[in-house]
Amino acid sequence: MTEKKMIYRGAEAEILLSEFMNIKVVQKKRIPKKYRIKEIDTLLISYRTKEEARLMTEARTHGVAVPIIYDIDLENGVITMEYLDGKRIKDIIEDVDEKERKKICRMIGESIAKLHNNDIIHGDITTSNMILKNSRIHFIDFGLGCKDGEIEAKGVDLHVLMEAFNSTHARYPKCFNYVLDGYKKEFKGDVKLVVKKIEDIVRRGRYRR
Amino acid sequence: MICLGIEGTAHTIGIGLVEDINGRCHILSNVIKIYKPKHGGGIHPREAANHHATYVADLIKESIKKADIEYADIDLVAFSKGPGLGPCLRTAATAARALSLSLNKPIMGVNHCVAHLEIGRGTIEKCRDPVLLYVSGANTQVIAFAEGKYRVFGETLDIGIGNCLDKFGRYIGLDFPCGPKIEKLAEKGKQYLELPYSIKGMDIAFSGLLTAAEQYVKHGKKIEDICYSIQETTFAALTEVTERAMAHTEKDEVLLGGGVACNKRLREMVKTMAQERDAHFFVPSHDLCVDNGAMIAWLGLLMYKSGIRMNVENSHIDQRFRTDRVDVSWRD
Incomplete structure (x- = not known):
């Protein structure tokens, strides 16, 4: 058996460093949660594992960089995938200069637009879930993703990222505008509708103005 | 320093008296009175405000008596500035202004959501930098301190x-507040x-989820099973x-x-x-968990001591007062 090393423990899954057919791989293993009843736990783990693998595969076919999937184990909630030797956007976005920040954010926006052009909703676009490697933004953790063609879903998807920038990288308020610039360039639908939807969601958020 | 706090954002009118002893919150008294809507209804803002207006003066007297202090001992008057129902907020603010002017003591309007967090930090020894899960009728927010503000990480x-529990409760004929009744049913x-x-x-x-739960009622599923499923989900x-x-902010207190x-x-x-991720779990005592005046008093006191000043002329209420609009100058 291959030695496994935990490199990250997220809220819902463990990321293990392992080997698969002599290749260095990452395994994402969803952890059963004791706080929720078995029925909900089993349902969420198998559904999310399957959905995540499906969305990643689809994202790749549409030109969005994601780790390559080698194996899927629904029963144990494990996805075996390519090891990405890169940097989390969360860790670098505040250290680079404004020009580079702008470039990275625009790339993020372009990739999100490619996902949305194909009705792929990531569901948790935060700066922790993007990795920069070989000058490309790789998206990880499609765990809360889904397929949805509605403007609403696309708006919410972008809104999650906006909130992530506002809360985690509050010192750099322009980031999300750069993301939108990239998004506008690549998005095939009516961008105005999406932007308006984000504004609606901001307004809808309780006590926001 | 002793602060009197007036809570009045929704169904509860509450008066709390707190004193700070070495930076910790010491509660002298904490009294509340809760407005109950008519059978089958939710909170009627004007009726709730009338309720608050009826009881606020008596509650203030009661709090002074319970704390065993004189009016002259009060150094500061705090009130819930928002978020909440306009008529209720205005009633609490009016009482605070009257008290502030008659005692000639400063006034301080505070954010209700932030007060829920600060009372935990002020009264629970080991609770220093928590992620707050704030769950009430109108509010459901996950709040944590980041870069000088209490930021909303999820809501x-x-x-x-x-509100979800109350709506379902009313649908099956329970009285407000429905949460405790649903909890009882869910146990079965x-x-x-x-x-x-x-x-x-x-x-x-x-x-x-609410719509789906109502469908189960229509299809004759057992109420106990539905309540259980609503709670679990x-x-x-x-x-x-x-x-x-918690994972995102890398904090280990909830x-x-x-x-x-x-x-x-x-x-x-x-x-x-919390146990599964080696984090600390904290929950304030029941009277500090629900809406209450002591938490308002404590936050008002913290703000005053950090140098924030307000006067009666700018003691407006704010129905949509966002958690993340408060500049948190009282902590690093």
Whole structure:
């Protein structure tokens, strides 16, 4: 058996460093949660594992960089995938200069637009879930993703990222505008509708103005 | 320093008297009176405000008596500036202004959501930098301190969890507040009925679940099973977003607040989650979990001591007072 090393423990899954057919791989293993009843736990783990693998595969076919999937184990909630030797956007976005920040954010926006052009909703676009490697933004953790063609879903998807920038990288308020610039360039639908939807969601958020 | 706080954001009018002793919150008295809507209804803002106006003066007297102090001992008057129902907020603010002017003591309007967090930090020894899961009728937010503000990391996209429980409760003929009654029914539930589990990032939604639960009622499923399933599903989702916020902010303390935090099952779930990730779990005593004047007093005191000043002329209320608009100058 291959030695496994935990490199990250997220809220819902463990990321293990392992080997698969002599290749260095990452395994994402969803952890059963004791706080929720078995029925909900089993349902969420198998559904999310399957959905995540499906969305990643689809994202790749549409030109969005994601780790390559080698194996899927629904029963144990494990996805075996390519090891990405890169940097989390969360860790670098505040250290680079404004020009580079702008470039990275625009790339993020372009990739999100490619996902949305194909009705792929990531569901948790935060700066922790993007990795920069070989000058490309790789998206990880499609765990809360889904397929949805509605403007609403696309708006919410972008809104999650906006909130992530506002809360985690509050010192750099322009980031999300750069993301939108990239998004506008690549998005095939009516961008105005999406932007308006984000504004609606901001307004809808309780006590926001 | 002694501060009198007046809470009046929704159904509760509360008066609290607190004193700071070596930076810790010492509660001298904390009295509340809760408005109860007519059978089958929710809070009527004007009726609730009338209720508050009727009882506020007596409650102030009672709090002074219980604390065994004189009016002259009060150094500061705090009130809930928002968020909340306009008529209720105005009633509490009016009482605060009257008291401030008659005693000739400074006034301080505070954010109700932030007060829920600060009372945990002020009264629980080891609670220093928690992620707060704030669950009440109108509010459902996951709040944590980041870069000088209490930021909302996750919140409901539609209705508050308490509101969700109340709406379902009213649908099956329970009286407000329905949460405790649903909790009792849920204890007898055995079979899990699948309900929509809606999380978007760290945000959460309940309205779809509410509709699905009502469908189960229509189809004659056992009420106990439905209540059980509602609690298990919504609380699992709340616990999950809280855990996500803890992972994201890399904090290892979780604090519960708000009326729904009195629910034993929710406490158990959040506590289990905390244990599983070696984090500390905190929940204030019942009287400090629900809406109360002591938490308003304590936050007012913290703000005053950090140098923030307000006068009666600018002591406006703010129905939509966002948690993340408060500049938190009292902590690093």
